[in-house]
Amino acid sequence: MGTDTTALEHFDALIDADERIEPSDWMPDRYRETLVRQIAQHAHSEIIGMQPEGNWLTRAPSLRRKAILTAKVQDEAGHGLYLYGAAETLGTPREELLDRLHTGRQKYSSIFNYATLTWADVGAIGWLVDGAAIMNQVPLCRCSYGPYARAMVRICKEESFHQRQGFQIMLELSKGTDAQRAMAQDALDRWWWPSIMMFGPPDAESVHGDQNMRWGIKRFGNDELRQKFIDATVPQADLLGLTIPDPDLHLDEKTGHYVHGPIDWDHFWDVIKGNGPASRERMATRVGAHEGGAWVREAATAYAAKRAAAAGQDGAAA
Amino acid sequence: MGTDTTALEHFDALIDADERIEPSDWMPDRYRETLVRQIAQHAHSEIIGMQPEGNWLTRAPSLRRKAILTAKVQDEAGHGLYLYGAAETLGTPREELLDRLHTGRQKYSSIFNYATLTWADVGAIGWLVDGAAIMNQVPLCRCSYGPYARAMVRICKEESFHQRQGFQIMLELSKGTDAQRAMAQDALDRWWWPSIMMFGPPDAESVHGDQNMRWGIKRFGNDELRQKFIDATVPQADLLGLTIPDPDLHLDEKTGHYVHGPIDWDHFWDVIKGNGPASRERMATRVGAHEGGAWVREAATAYAAKRAAAAGQDGAAA
């Protein structure tokens, strides 16, 4: 490869041909930085996302649900690891990325700053939050950056299973006792608006949209994905016999799309800024686990060093 | 006061006249050491004794019972403080006594090394353990050492109230649902033998008995107190409709006393040695609270010193 211009032309050509950029390819600094941030924040979201559902592992009301939820939380840890791995191919080690999370320089999806108050919240998260995440993530399976796209393919497969399980929980509750139905409705009441906010603010207000679109990091606008999600989800709520907590929600016969009421974007930005109901708790748990576990990681490092030294000596002696 | 011999004669005269020895009186070293140990271990028992019942404060099944139990645990803390105060009059500060507890050099009543597994255990402890403690303690209200005797008078008053409350719990349970009756019987099954062991091994095997009797520290033998307790308690169990877990227990028509089956003294010594079901937990909680609270006590000391220094300066300036 000759000059930077040639490298950029080559890069642009790959992008234009909808081909994958791999770790060994040249890439603009901004592309690399944007991806590191996006992939890392996605990874952080998986890790932090273990907490609201992890909150119900010990209390799951049947052994089958306990097993399914445990498998889900385990998957989320795995997703986090894949994604940190993908981010590491761009040159930043996991430890540095975690440090950015712990010090607030990188964020995670704000949806996880809400509290899971009942067992039905576990169902609502699977149904709505994973549902919204899938909407956001399926397009990323065709993201220009290879390692990220491949991680997303693996993740999307598992996440659609999780979403079905969440919906199953809601279905059982809505067919169940009065108390179960009330629990399901209450969870929907609390998770609906935060879930549709997961797609981010209206495109008109979005900052990085265009460049990310051009680079194949983002494929669809926020509003388009949000609409897609709502159109898919309203019939599911009808099937459950539950009421979406939006009095303005109605079907526009002409367009065939559901029109929703005004979203409280002030609340959205407030939660982004760290004032969500469980924001402090999420970080305290994450940082607490990391700092509390430092002696364990140090021990593992020390042990590995001892083994390496012994192997070195064995090699020398041999 | 002239020579030691005169002091000893004076001391013996007080003892023989059943009068009180006060802190300012001369007393033999062995008398002082024995009392420090006995009073301190009594204090330790009150403090450690807060734990088995404290274990049910958050789960008491009615607000009235919650309040009564809270008051009881608070009283026990108070008893501990009175007793440390009494021991301190003999020259050993509380901090030193607590240190002896925390390092195992001084003990506490072994009865508190058993676990409270259900709400009924709270009733059983009040009924049986406080009942046995009262048997042991009422004679101490006439102990030769003044501060100890006076502390015991205050304590006995409150403890008989506690015992009645414990019996009330058992009464409600035994008149209640099948599950409540079963809970009460199960608690009696687990607390009976440990309670009658509270009086200590048979007099024939007791080490310090005679000297302590002569000094008015101990008034009655272990067997006598144990008999008294059993004679009082069996009719109470009958009233509750509960069965004492001793198949050999029967009334000796001739003597009018209840004869009990063999006591497992091996188990008693095993628990004394630290192998009770909750022995480790009791010490871990106590030592944990003490060590965990060191920074708090240091702060209080530092603050007091600052205030004293400021007052000194004010005094100098005035």
Next chain:
Amino acid sequence: MAPLVTYTLRQGDRALVLAQRLLEVVTHAPEIEEDMALSNLALDLIGQARALYTYAGEVEGPTADGSVRDEDHYAYWRDQHEFVNPLLVELPNGDFAQVIGRQFLHDAYALPYWQAMTSSTDATLSAVAGKAVKETAYHLRHSHSWVVRLGDGTEESHTRMQDAIDELWRYTGELFESDEIEHELIAAGVAADPAGVREQWHSTVEATLAEATLDLPDDGPMQSGGRAGRHGESFSYLLGEMQVVARAHPGATW
């Protein structure tokens, strides 16, 4: 539910939930005197809760079967969303500075609150207030003293105390919220006006923090929701523990 019932339950739940947190500390306090003090606090708060729950039952009136809900109904048989305490009192226990910080910020509210309530046009609430004022004065003296000792003690205690106040601050706003439920009660002289209570609270807190050489936090966004039955994640654990024995034996008496 009638506004007076919700209002009364808010105070009762505030007392009971705080008592429950304090009971968790007993046998774990830094010194025996504090095991005593905290259990004494809890005992007073349980007493307040019992009086308020009993009153709520009377105001709600007989149920379908003719019985009146008693204090234990409200404590053991309501679910999470029916508890309407402010979030401050349900926060999990942290270190002793956090326990004292929560207590102090609460007591500095509760004293002027109960003082104002001695003038309530509701005779029962006014009577509860008469007793609670005396108790709360002692509580505040105790928590104030500890804030000062810890704030002006050692470097470690100062840091812990400041951290505690900083973390707790976002839960203080909710103490002074009022909503439609309370507006008519305030107008009727039944409920204390939160604005007046807040003034005294702030004055007490400002003075105590200054004496303790601690910084007064700036007001930032406030957490809220408890008074509307929306709690934090730790609350369902608290409730589960508190209610487990009672609920295992429906209809039983103790």
Next chain:
Amino acid sequence: MAPLVTYTLRQGDRALVLAQRLLEVVTHAPEIEEDMALSNLALDLIGQARALYTYAGEVEGPTADGSVRDEDHYAYWRDQHEFVNPLLVELPNGDFAQVIGRQFLHDAYALPYWQAMTSSTDATLSAVAGKAVKETAYHLRHSHSWVVRLGDGTEESHTRMQDAIDELWRYTGELFESDEIEHELIAAGVAADPAGVREQWHSTVEATLAEATLDLPDDGPMQSGGRAGRHGESFSYLLGEMQVVARAHPGATW
């Protein structure tokens, strides 16, 4: 209750209670790989418990109303004294060394146990054993590795790991107890002989501790009672938490 039922429940409870303690650690582990490993452990143990509980229900046979007790009956509707797990697995979580220590001492028992049970004359238990052996081999590899890393890591990790093993030791004896309930089952080839299992357990433990530069504790008095339904004080809290949602909705399906 038939000896086979009690015996089966002992194994099922051992698995479920241990899984429950592991689930408490998830999101609090020292690294993400451990959150994964511990949840994977828990998942396997839950699976073993489900199979064993289902079998216990079949062996117990239909109840008065003709229904057979299912896995959820045993998990959610039995009381404390009916759970017959050994005390080791119900111990509250301490630091990571304690969690690993408990796991290792357990896995070193469970592997030879399940290996022996593959030869059980009871076809169901033998089938459960076939699956459990594979899972437990992985579990033991994981816990063994951590014992070695922590024992031969830093001074701090060594101390913590030694302390954990020393504290846990008094709970190991119960794993190898047998009573009248088990004697006939052992004689019939249904149940593994604890003596044989103990030999392999001891051999594994001795080798691992040596590799980890840890001291093998002396056998002292052993704690006991779990297998007879007499638990420690922390167990009622574990059970209360595990069962709270299910018991709040009797008859509901999930």
